[in-house]
Amino acid sequence: MNNLKKVGLSALAGSLVAFSASAAEFSVTGSASITYDNPDRGNSGAAINGNPYTMGNSLGFNASGETDGGLGVAVYYELDDDVMDDYDMTISGDFGSVKFHGSGGSTAFGAVDDVTPNAYEEAWDIVDTDGTATSGSPTVIGGGSGANMFVYTSPDFGGATFKAAWVPSGNSDGSDSYTDFAIAISPEAVEGLTLGYAVSNNTVAGNKDLDKSTAYVKYAMGGFTVGAQMADSDHTTASNDQESTAYGITYAVNDDFSIGYSSHKLEFDSGAAANTDQESTGISASYTMGGMTLAGAINEVDNMDGAPTADHEGYEFNLKFAF
Template sequence: MNNNNKGKNMTNLKKLGLSALAGSLVAVSAQAGEIAVTGSANVTYVTGEKVNGGKTIGTDRDVAFTGTGEMDNGWTFKVSTLLTDTYTVSSSFTSLTMGSLGTVSFGSDTGGASYKYDEEVPQAYEQISDAVQTSANIVGNQMDSNSIVYNSPSFDIAGASISLDAEFSPNADGEGAGDGGTTEKVAAYDATAGHGGNFGKGYGLGATIKYAGLTAGAYGSERENRDPTTGSTKVRDAFEGVWYAKYSVGPISFGYSESYLDSGLNAAGGDNAATAKTVRTASGIFEGEQFSVAFNVNENLSVSYTDSSDNYDEQSNATTETADVSMDTKAIQIAYSMGAMSVKAYNMDTKNPGYDNDASDTSITEIALGLAF
């Protein structure tokens, strides 16, 4: 074959290949779905009343990129990433909705299954934990990442609507990584590194029932504790649970919730009552309850009142457990919306913050102007 003809043939083949590739890319793009960009901006004024209490003005801006699409069989998918002010990824997940079979999700800081259950009482603005960290707010969040989450569709039984949520994590440490991540690959052969060290498998299961104006839900999770180091303080697997019930009649809503958190740590010696305690780090058991009532004045204005009590039980089996302490918070909130703009405020008073009976009581007031786009 003539070399010139051979060169021409190769050029034509390349052109044909590029044209075919371009055509296939156009076809894929046309069926790839859609992407939407949404966001919010908040300006807050916060003032606190305690020793050395101060005032501050803050800003918060979040942007979410969400892609959606549909497959030939009718199943749909969603891919979403939420960025904060500093362009840090706050949450990122991929979900697949399989019609009547439900939805499965994977990702980092997804909220897992538990986000539908913790502090689930009616509030005009923020949860109690916005002012002070409480045990109710973190129930189950050790499986926010590095896990698979399943949400069932709703089933109608005897006039009630029932849905189920389940999650599993092979390493329930709350940490996620892309494409398996280096730490996961290291952990595959080195149990003291990356995700392989202190925690094993984690499971979570929740159920929600709705009937007329009543909604009730319960969630429980268990995490395997294991410590390869000498002198382990982990004596049993961790268990966390929460349940709630709320009822709405006309413009008024009532809600009640209880939470329980046992990190499985050795309680020998306990923790001093006059020392701040970190949930899951301090030994002992954390129990909490919340009651709230909310009133929708009209379609734009709502107010609420919440009373929360979180109790720390040293569990030292001593005759007198001096470390036991109760942290109590009362919150009044108000919210007013005008289309894409909202004005919200709360005042939260806390006694024994940080489960420390020697700490000064706190009173925090926040006023926020929010814009959504």
């Protein structure tokens, strides 16, 4: 996203927050992009999307400033296809930052549900057999979601940061409220190494307990970045647990061109006949030349959602210009 217009507005912050700011900065961001998307190659993908070409159609409006007391205040609104889509407000200081997501955004767990390296998208992404992005997509152990969500991010403590998310009510998994936590560590003594862990423990629909956890490790050396991640989902209901393992590797051929390979395997603890492991693999690449970036991926999913012979393949390519 690139700055298209920037003007100083010292009075703007007063209309955004309940206290005055000594200075504020306003900007509008956007991009020019074309995407070719075939989420279910060889099956019903053409019927799902019709014309597979789409154009980026969002604008981001940002304002930031500092209050007389030294607090940083920032607000963001995204206009996406003529609809006010994502919007949030962030208050920051020596304590770290607190972001309130009025719409959109990821929880602490959701932001790291799969951080294994790739050059474009995760191995389980892109494939979508019915256009719903839910029942027609592979199963993944991810974080909760919902509007009007608080996310706290701590300052950096010698390479370690802590995050916590709270959705008071109305989130998509049916619980009255949702909380999760995540920690990431990049040891100063080991350059290129990142370790992370996230956990959630919540009561979901039917007064059932749902516990999730994930742990990952990534290491970058030279042009290579490798990573591995494990996740676990424990549900009160018998035979409703899940476990996943993911791997990824990328190689920067040069400053402009990167390639990647990733895999994801999900195991279902189910007594049903459809209890086959879901296996996803993806090959991705990204090339940047000046202000142009061309990136894409070809992904395959076998036994999607644990159903034997439910094998699908999808691919997506994106051309983006920066000005």
